[in-house]
Amino acid sequence: MSIIRFGTRGWRARYDDGFNEESVARIADGVATIWQEAKPHSRVLVGDDTRFASREMAMLAAEVMAAKGLRVYLSDRICPTPALGWSISKDPDAVGGLMITASEAPADYGGVLLLMRDGSPATRIFKDELEATMPPSAPEGRGSYETINLMDDYLCHILSYVDKDLICNAHLKVMVDPMYGAGEGYLARILRDIGCDVTEIHGGLHDDFAGIHPDPMEPWVDDCEAGTVSSKADMGLVLDGDADRLSVVDEKGNLLTPKTMIPLLMDHLVTDRKRNGKVLATISCSSAIKTQAKRLGIPLTETLVGFNRLYAEMWDAQVMLATEEYGGVCIPSHFPERDGLLAALLMVEYRAMRDEPISQLEEELERAIGHYDYGRRDIRMDYGSIDSFRLMLPGLNPSSLAGKKPKSVSHGDGLKLTFSDGSWTMIRASETEPMVRIYAEASNSVERMKLMKAAIQLVRSSSL
Template sequence: MINFGTDGWRARLDGDFTAENLVRIADAAGAVWAQGAPGAIVYVGYDARSGADRFALLAAEVLAAHGLAPKISDRPSPMPALSWAVANDPRACGGFEVTGSHYPPDYLGVRLRGADGGTLSQDTADTIAAYIDSEATPQRGPVSRSDFVTPYFDRLCSLADAEAISAAGLRVVYDPLYGAGRGLVPQMLGALGVDVVEIHGSDDADTPNIHPDAVEPWIDDCEQAVVAHGAVAGLITDGDAARAGAVDEYGRLVPSHKIIALLIEHLVRHHGLTGRVVINQSTSVIARRVARELGCRVSVKPVGFRHICDEIRKGGVLIGGEESGGIGIPAFGPERDGIAALLLLCEQMGVTGKTLSELSAELDERFGATSYGQRDLRLEAEVIETFRTLLPGLNPRTVAGKTPVLVSHMDGLRLEFDDESWLLLRPSGTEPVVRVCAEATTVEARDELLEEGCELARGELGI
């Protein structure tokens, strides 16, 4: 079985990720695309994992057998570059990327993009899934190589305030986590006058031990390198450079919700942009507070970037962000773009003359400091299913001594309290866990909410 969804499919290299299964997916996608746009271009990319280029070539040949015109990247390609290429070529009907994304190094997968460069709609994903045959087709066709990575980076540089960035004399550490951004991001930032120290930029003995997700503990090396090199910041992207992470000059993680909040203000004040701020239910209240001050309407959606992408398609969106580091800025591209987010952080430091720690501290002073946390509660399948069944009717009167003032069942159960602290319980759609997220004004209050949230998920509170 291949469980193909809006964000594609991935599996272990020593398990279900095989050439046969890759061909089955490419064959299905090719059939659907060819029906809607015969002879159209499909951009094909791949990340920096071993074998990804070979699998991408195979997928391109299968797509070509449907009469499509695949253009396969001539180098490892960040996912945002693929999305940008598709969105800016009216002859393109979609994009096909072979990537393990933020999954461990022993995984590989497939992510597809629609004609607008964005995440597939649910209907399109369902259609492709229905076309997946039980047998791999032997049909192949001709393909051509293309450099769509350079135009993407040239476009980003043209949108940045190069003078402000260069004048700031920034030194940063960049950690691609052995991913698709390696070599490319330092080249872009270097062209803008940034002194870049890159780590994990080429395969070495530690490669299999680094999980390419821009969160702790995988960014520990970056945190240490920032201090060792006297850098003003550490900049991180995940395996396909769709997600971003950052570390301040003291080697401390800057949470993704602060990155979103900082970029909201920067886009409005420096770039003169406006529009809606789209976040999901598990994103910090800080983004909402910043948006309110700047007169930006906030739209809250279920967890999953496809919901944010749906809003971007409607237009009028300034920025869309999620707590996992996925940030999309329509003025810069159609989808999540970790590279654009990091470029804007460098620009913000250059324009303001402030470090990330100073910018972060100002947020706390102006909008109130909060503490955010998440626990992934691994439970037996039957317990999770029981909890999922009970969720629509679950309305606790109090949690951790607090009375909810807002209750939402849009995506799991979200309880908000009068001080804007909140608790979210949500069964994962991909793993046997219930994700319990909470935010409060203190660590102690946050942990109380998390603990009672876990008890609710286990059914231990008797509610």
């Protein structure tokens, strides 16, 4: 029996190291037991991405849950995670859902993501209960499920969020890269439907994703960057493996990092769309987001790292947008989870409304809020070392770092040091992997690298 432990984004494992029919069946049986006891004979929705054997695993999960007495509906086609989550949130009879996906992980990984009745990922309490409820071996019972079209209503809904006539009249040329993931075909189609000239790359089914990782960051976005320039597109849009995150490429082939994309989106929502409300961001996000919120005159609340930490705050009806360090964007009025396709439509609307190149909008943003140089570095450890480091980290309190005395020290989520010039660094142990994550931000790359190197040295010396 393999050990199954759920992290912040569900459970993932390599195909040759635990992701198999037995594990999926055990998870499906455990979650069905909980849901059947809580709300007998409720509806459960199931979706799957484009990975090898995802469809077969989704069918298996549907059969196992149906055998427990639940009414199970499996998406009749490839289904992005946001489409499944939104569909659950709009179904009054749904108790939750199960998505077969490993999101941005490499092609040799599979995974299971559990969604609650509002479409948000399962809480830690629910996952702990599931881990205690799962049977030690795969159940034998199988039931019948039905198939359902989850995509048409979802796509119609996200299109209703934007000004379709405005976008159509802008005659934009867009490069779309779904990275062989669950967004394949969908984003390109709806953009064409509203008048964009779209070229899609990395589409279709490839068991190995043609060697790329479906993670919208360097170097995996190289083809989209080059294609945006060579095709003279106005912008490139890159989705991750399950289409819950977006990255944008400007017309010059430069990737917009979250510290740029999120403030631009905030500007669009507040200035162009006249929206108002609070922004939620994790403490590992760039200070550019905080500065932009102040410039726009909207409140910002910071939470501990992890999108799951943002959910507790989303019940406030005043929340306009929530985001985390990777650039995932949630519009709570849509539903309480990230949606890369909706974020893409909003960025296209922004480009159409401003009628300026994306690179020019970037330059205007930097003039308004200043330059921020942000970076992250991951340090892997063995399990014994990471456990020791987790115990030691709350007591780590350096008087200086890189020759700078901290203005404030926080142990709320690892260790975060903020300095009088606005620069900062943060050290935290991953909750799900034997890894320490180090963040640093300053006004230029030289100062940021000094902080990063000093923080790395602090971690290594402290873990000896």
